[in-house]
Amino acid sequence: MTEREPLSKRLEYIYKNVLETISEHIVYYDKDFKIIWANKTAADSLNLTPEQLIGKNCYNLWQERNEPCEECPVLKALKFGELNSKEMITPDGRLWFVEGYPVFDDKNKISGVVEITRDITERKVAEQKLKESEVKYRNILENMMEGYFETDLMGNFVYANVEYCKIMGYSKEELIGKNFRLLYDTMSSEVLFNMFNQVYKTGIPRPPTGVAKVITKKNKLIYFEGTIDLLYDSKGNKVGFYGLVRDITKRKIAEQKLKKSEEKYRSLFENMNAGFALHEVIVDDNNKPVDYRYIEVNPAFERLTGIKKEDLIGKIVTEAIPGTENDSADWIGKFGNVGLTGIPITVEDYSEVFDRWYKVSGYSPKKGYFAVTFTDITERKKAEEALKESEEKFRTIAEQSFMSIYIIQDGIFKYFNERVPKVNGYSPEEIKNWKPYEFVKLIHPDDRDFVLDQARKKEIGEKGVIEQYKYRIIRKDGELRWLESFSKTINYKGRPADFIMSIDITEQMNAEKQLKKSEKKYREAFNRSNFYKDLIAHDINNILQNILSSVELCLLYMEEEKDLNELKQMLKISKQQVGRAANLISNTRKLSRLEEVKISTQPIEAIEVLNQSIDFLLKSLQDKKINLDIENPYKTITVQANELLIDVFENILINAVKYTQNYPVDVKIKVSKLQKDGLKFVKFEFEDSGIGIPDTNKGSIFQRVDNVDRTVSGMGIGLSLVRKILTTYKGKIWVEDKVKGDYSKGSNFVVLIPEV
Amino acid sequence: MSGYRVIGEAKNGQEAVSLFNSFPKKPDIVLMDYRMPIKNGIEATKQILKINDKSKIIFTSADNSIKQEALSIGARSFLDKPYSVTDLITEIKKIYKNLA
The missing domain is CATH 3.30.450.20 (PAS domain)
Incomplete structure (x- = not known):
């Protein structure tokens, strides 16, 4: 091929040598965008011959369109005279790299355009896959x-x-x-x-x-x-x-921890107090455990059993610890089954071989094996046995006790022994079903405040709680019983409760009451005995002294031939003393009678008796000048008394005269009525101008019989007799100062006698 | 009587003390009973001896149980009732002899 050969020649040359063999589509368009040539590859893609493409438009053929594609690089190259390219997709989905090369004529004008199209579908897919793969692996790397x-x-x-x-x-x-x-x-x-x-x-x-x-x-x-x-x-x-x-x-870190943990557990295993042993179960033909072999034991095992590790490891128990097979605790059977079934157990059993109690927990780490941890609980068991015995003993004591023993918490009987229902008459079921504080109904209403007050004080920790006291209860049948209780706050099931022990002291209380009565009676009898002894030893001797002295003086006067008047005076004294002795004997007899028999009372006309007493006073003490002043607005007053009433009035009146040093003797008698404690009384007041009675003696003058203080005397037994008589009448007597605060001005004896 | 003269009489212990106190020249001998109204013979003896611890007191009572106490507080002798005038004069003489 030479440089300046005609285009046709050159195309022909290309066609023959190159264009027909390459894989790209090559299409030549005229300036009107009509195909004027195409290679075989381009025609093959449409299953046509190159000649069949001549004069057609590319967009009709490949894009199945009626007008050019947008942004068509071929058309752009034709229009602008510059190389243009673009990736384009055909309706069949394939991807094409389309390039448009403008073709110039001799005058350098655009005469047409050459389209070179490469199928990049596979490459694009590979690129895409590579990209996706890269993204994927990058993502993997990143994530x-x-x-x-x-x-x-x-x-x-x-x-x-x-x-x-x-x-x-x-x-x-x-x-x-x-x-x-x-x-x-x-x-x-x-x-x-x-x-x-x-x-x-x-x-x-x-x-x-x-x-x-x-x-x-x-x-x-x-x-x-x-x-x-x-x-x-x-x-x-x-x-x-x-x-x-x-x-x-x-x-x-976990490995280090694990290592430490392993060390710790190894250390625990070596140093733990509980024994540990791992065993392999040995079974018979029926798969029944008949023995076990020691695989591992810890030092505690050796310590607890006294058997060395080297004497155990690899050995069967029937050899290492003979007798185990006959132990009633059946260690082989029980723990052999743990190894076979995998079901863990914990037992507390007695080992006859070791004569000790053990608590043993067994589990199976692997089928056919069992591991146990165990502790020696012999001491605990002994303590438990002792405690059980002790509990039984104390329970028996509590149940058999004659004392009622009970525990009250939140107002409810939490425990009571057999004695409690017997004492209060309620059944155990009734007591159990009592509502909180219903038990209070047992306590006698008069004792309730006291008993509940003690309970309250204890509850709030107040001082002065009486832990032991007597009180009454009312049984279900209404019978009243005396109890003596000892109560203490105890801890019952984690909370404070009242622990109470009561004893039925009803019989004792009755006996004490009787004893007190008896003691009183005895004391009174003793006092009376002393009184009568004293009466003879002292009062009679005093009278005898007076008579003796008078008689001796009479004899002396007679020897000296003294005036008969002096003699007469002495004899008169003797006579008076005899009368005094007679009066003393009479009073003593009356007093004795009052103490020995119950004297009945009857309605008595009191004014009449008072007048008789006044007459007696005036006649018997004729030699003394007595001024009597009587203030009595009543003609008659009937009192509940008896024939001894005259002794009351006489004794008081004679004393009034006897203990007055200045003459004339002034005695004022006043009669009135009053009501006291809902009862009607007649009030007799005897006011004298005598020597008076100090406050310290105002009570004792009426109590010569009962009160042994005889250091101050001289009043005989008259006032004691008076008090005794008035007591039988349910009357009263006391003495007041005539002039309040100055006893020496005289006394006022006040007598109350129930009016009929 | 028998050469002795009674210079005063008291009806109770309190009066006895007052009377003793009232004498400018205290009596040679005091005859003291035990049971008396207001103040008994023991108390009266104590007070009289407090006034004059040289006082010679003959204590007398029908209650013999008081004898020891009476002698322990300073009574010179004790006469059980009933006693005769001769007994009394003998006691007085004994004391008077000591006085002389």
């Missing part, structure tokens, strides 16, 4: 849980994935372009450098077994393991390193 890095041969980071950055504590920006030494201290850097160097020299990747420590940016020590391998370019040249890194800090 995988292992750190991934790439460096150049100098160790400068060219890539690091998210996890790597996370592990090392640096951002990508901080890492990329920096040397790996940034991450490590000097020593670690050297170690890693040697690793890289070795891989570089040998070409052998470092397996993922290495573990290294690194200080991260955050100054945190981490452990990691990883691989290092060489990166090659497409020509097989070494261009860098890549590697995978895994943070194994947690695993390392």
Whole structure:
């Protein structure tokens, strides 16, 4: 081919030598965009001959359109005279790289355009796949849980994935372009450098077994393991390193912890107080456990059984500890079954071989094996037995006790012995069903406040609680019983409660009452006896003294022949003393009668008796000048009394005169009525001008019989008799000062006698 | 009587003390009963001896149980009732002899 040959010639040449054989479509268009030539490849794509394409439009043929495609590079080349290209898709889905080359005529005007079209469908698909693959693997790299890095041969980071950055504590920006030494201290850097160097020299990747420590940016020590391998370019040249890194800090710590834990458990195993043993179960033909072999025991096992480890390991129990097969606890059967069934058990049993009690827990770590942990509970068992015996003993004591024993908490009987229902008459069921504080109905209303007050004080911890006291209860049948209770606050099931022991003291109380009565009676009898002895020894002797002295003086006067008047005076004294003695005897008889028999009373006309007494006084004491002043508005007054009433009035009146030193003797008698404690009384007052009675003696003058104070005397038994008589009348007597606060001015004897 | 003169009489212990106190020249001998109204012989003896510890007191009572106490507080002798005038004069003489 020469330079200046006609186009046809040149085309022909191309057609013949090149164009027909190449894989691209080549189509030549005239300036009207009609095909004037096409190669065979282009025609083949339409299953036509090149000649059949002549004069057609490309868009009709390939794009099945009636007008040119938008942005058609061929048309653009034709229009603008410049090379134009574009990727285009045909309706069959294939992708084409279309290029338009403008063709110029001799005058350099556009005469046509050549279209060269390459089918890039496969390449594009491959590129797309590669791209997708790259994205996929990049995504994997970015998102995988292992750190991934790439460096150049100098160790400068060219890539690091998210996890790597996370592990090392640096951002990508901080890492990329920096040397790996940034991450490590000097020593670690050297170690890693040697690793890289070795891989570089040998070409052998470092397996993922290495573990290294690194200080991260955050100054945190981490452990990691990883691989290092060489990166090659497409020509097989070494261009860098890549590697995978895994943070194994947690695993390392866990391993360390596990190691420590193992050490701890090993230590526990070796040092624990509980015995441990692992056994292999030996069965007979019927798969029944008949023996077991020791696999492992801990030191506590040796300590608790007294058998050395070397005498156990590998041995069967029937040889190592003979007699075990006959032990009633059936250790072989029980724990053999644990090994066979895998069902754990815990037992407390007595070992006849060791003569000890053990608490044994067994489980099966593997079928056919069982492990046990056990403790020696002999002492505890003994204590429990002792406690049980003690509890039984005390329960028996409590139940058989004659005392009522009960525990009250929140107002409810939490416990009561058999005696309680017997004493209060309610059935055990009724007591159990009592509502809170219903038991209060048992307590006698008069004692309720006291008993509940003690309970309240105890509850709030107030001082002055009486722990032992007597009170009455009312039985279900209404019978009143006396109880003596001892109560104490105890801890019952974790909370305070009242522990009460009561004893029925009704009989004792009745006996005491009787005894008191008897004692009183005896005391009175004793006092009376003393009184009568004193009466004879003292009062009669006094009278005898007076008579003796008078008689002796009479005799003396007679010897001296003295005046008869003096003699007469002495004899008169003797006569008076005899009268005094007679009166004393009479009073004594009356008093004695009052004490020995119950004297009946009857309505008596009191004014009449009073007048008789006044007459007697005036007649018997004629030698004394007596001024009587009687203030009595009543003509008659009837009182509940008897014939002894006259002795009351006489004794008081005689005393009034007897104990007055100044003459004339002034005696005022006043009669009135009054009501006292709902009863009607007649009040008799006897006011004298005598020597008076000091306050200290105002009570004792009426009590010569009962009161043994006889140091102050001289009043005989008159007033004692008066009091006794009035007591039988249910009357009263007392003495007041005539002038209040000055006893020496005289006395006022007040007598009350019930009016009929 | 028998050469002795009674210079005063009292009806009770309190009066006896007052009377004793009232004498410018104290009596040689006091005859003291035990049971008396207001104040008994023991109390009266104690008070009289307090006024004059040289007082010679003959204690007398029908209650013999008081004898020891009476002598222990300073009574010179004790006469059980009933006693005769001769017994009394003998006691007075004994004491008077000592006085002389």
